[in-house]
Amino acid sequence: MADPSLRVSIVALPETGVATMFGVYDVLNSLGLMGIAGSAAAPPFRTEIVGEAAGSLLGVSGVPVPVARSVADIQTTDIVVVPSILLDPEGWQTGRHPQLVEWASRMHDRGALLCSACSGIFALAETGLFDDRDVTVHYDYASRLRASFPRVRIHPERALVVAGDHDELITSGASTTWHDLVIYLISRLVGASVAQEAARMFALQWHQDGLAPYTLFEGRRDHGDAVIADAQDWLRSNYSVARPVEQLAARSGLAVRTFKRRFAHATGLSPLAYVQRIRIDEAKRRLERTEDSVEAVGRHVGYEDAAFFSRLFKRTTGVSPGVYRRRYRVPGIV
Known part of the structure; x- marks a missing residue:
């Protein structure tokens, strides 16, 4: 019998911040373990951390990350999540992870949802799938995302943006808006009652007011006048x-x-x-x-x-x- 669980591939890169990555992993992977999803025989999600190579990866914060599988070995998945990335002072360097970009594009072609948390959009934007689409990102990274990917429409004041012809391109904004991402995924794919129970159990916050209260204004200064x-x-x-x-x-x-x-x-x-x-x-x-x-x-x-x-x-x-x-x-x- 086929496994009815949805497969979630959380991408770990050397630039990845582990707090967001492990937060998404823990919530989605724990629904079955903690009985939040009821008495279903199979958990709603089967979540694993994937990367460019299997084995231990040292994250940007120095915490070892166990990468279960290489993306080269994954032919299909239901959900791809690229969590927060710490940018170098000079910004995002395109072309750094071509294997991941090609794989994410292929998974999208096969029906996967592509999700970013916070600054994970920098990696996914290289696929070109977000061109002329609405996205959100950490407000402190908005100008750098605009410089790297000028065709992407950026809304840093929004906590969550769902785009694409089939609502398959999902981005969450600054820092803990990964809460909004997982609540949305659970509600959409499992049910609103399960999402509400998960939010209660983990004290997840839905940023219903958006991120405008957090955002500091920075007027454009690159005009040369x-x-x-x-x-x-x-x-x-x-x-x-x-x-x-x-x-x-x-x-x-x-x-x-x-x-x-x-x-x-x-x-x-x-x-x-x-x-x-x-x-x-x-x-x-x-x-x-x-x-x-x-x-x-x-x-x-x-x-x-x-x-x-x-x-x-x-x-x-x-x-x-x-x-x-x-x-x-x-x-x-x-």
Whole structure:
């Protein structure tokens, strides 16, 4: 009798971070062991760690990883997961793992789901299957992914993105959004009740607000426009001034309309939207680190109207200032 379990191949590379890899492995492999999936004769998933060669692999953190099989020996699988990868300072080096890229493409052709957790998308993107598709990635790696794979549409503010003609290309965002990935896979392939029980058992978090609350704004600086770069530098220390766009235009020596057009062309944002993003970032830091009231935080970053500040904050981050403070402030240890 054929084994009804879904085969999951978690890819280990020398650049792999082991926390994400072992987290995905433990949850998917434990559903049967812990009775979460009920009394089925076979576990829902049979999970193994695979790589370019079988044997012990030293992960980037120095932890030995037991690689069960080489991808060269795997002819079919149901799910491929490439977990977090630590990038070199110079970024991702394409062509480093041609065997893996070719194998992942072949598994996709044979019906496998291709999944990345966090920065694992860098390896999978080499297949070309994610070109002109929506993906997510760790927000700190978004600019490097864009530089390496300009045809991929990147949404670092999203915790999970499902794409492809048959919803077979699945990416999760920063760090612990591998929780979202495994909850989604369990719900889709086994059932919502099993996914809910797994989330309860392992205290998995579904990032329903997305990742915008975590994301720090970094304005585009590769435009080569010295006048706009000077305006960006000035804003970092003077974001709270009244009528900032007019002051920026005056500093530049350009007419206001000309400055606005030039600023938007260089940065991709209007000057007002750029100022708002910087102000909200500073507000997030003050909500995390001070006891100031929401109204005081709003005034500090340039908003006298507390209601307007709260609406703008929620529109930008997805949560209100009060919710942000409760959720993301690191508690003191008594």
